[in-house]
Amino acid sequence: MVSVGILGLAGFGAVKVINNAKDYEKKEEIKKEEEREAQIKIAQIEKEREIEEKENEIDDKRKIIEKIQYDLPIDNNSTEEVVMDVMHQMTHQKVRAEKKEGAVPMNQETINQVYDIVIQSNFSHKDDLLKILDRWKKNNFEVVAVDHNYLWQYQDGEVGKAYGVLSLNEELEFARNHFQIEE
Numbered sequence: 001m002v003s004v005g006i007l008g009l010a011g012f013g014a015v016k017v018i019n020n021a022k023d024y025e026k027k028e029e030i031k032k033e034e035e036r037e038a039q040i041k042i043a044q045i046e047k048e049r050e051i052e053e054k055e056n057e058i059d060d061k062r063k064i065i066e067k068i069q070y071d072l073p074i075d076n077n078s079t080e081e082v083v084m085d086v087m088h089q090m091t092h093q094k095v096r097a098e099k100k101e102g103a104v105p106m107n108q109e110t111i112n113q114v115y116d117i118v119i120q121s122n123f124s125h126k127d128d129l130l131k132i133l134d135r136w137k138k139n140n141f142e143v144v145a146v147d148h149n150y151l152w153q154y155q156d157g158e159v160g161k162a163y164g165v166l167s168l169n170e171e172l173e174f175a176r177n178h179f180q181i182e183e
Contacts, residue, residue, distance in 0.1 A: 070105045070179065072113050080123040084151050087114060087129065091148035093174050094141050096164035103178040111136045125154075141165065 074086050089102040090110060104110060115133045118126060132147045145162035152161060166174065 088151035094144045095148045095162035097162045099160040
């Protein structure tokens with residue numbers, strides 16, 4: 001009888017040890033999962049911080065370009081060809097091309113000035129020019145190389161066809177080299 005009691009106690013003890021081990025393992029798993037989740041959150045926060053820093057850097061560079069002061073060589077009496085030439089020169093700030101002749105700053109001020117002239121015009125390509133200018137007013141320069149080549153072809157372009165878009169750093173370098181910039 002005593003041996004049965006001892007066996008019973010030993011069995012109870014063994015069950016208790018096994019249950020404690022399982023509880024320990026579960027607690028360790030939970031602890032590891034919490035650590036993984038914390039590491040993921042830290043990585044997300046760091047990534048968000050990097051993105052914010054890059055966006056701030058981009059905003060700073062755009063602000064530099066927006067500060068460029070420039071008197072456009074066009075007005076409401078300018079011909080369509082002259083306005084298209086100015087728009088063509090504006091694209092040079094943003095496009096890759098083997099050769100670029102002339103440069104006019106492309107910022108909201110100059111875009112708006114050209115837009116105002118085109119909207120009041122009777123140009124034969126008015127609709128196309130307004131579509132281009134509308135994109136530019138929205139800071140949409142994804143197809144600025146196409147815009148460049150459209151304008152370039154009307155000037156009988158033979159050399160200097162655009163084949164890509166400059167990075168923001170390259171654009172800022174172009175602006176520094178061609179325009180008076182206050183930094």
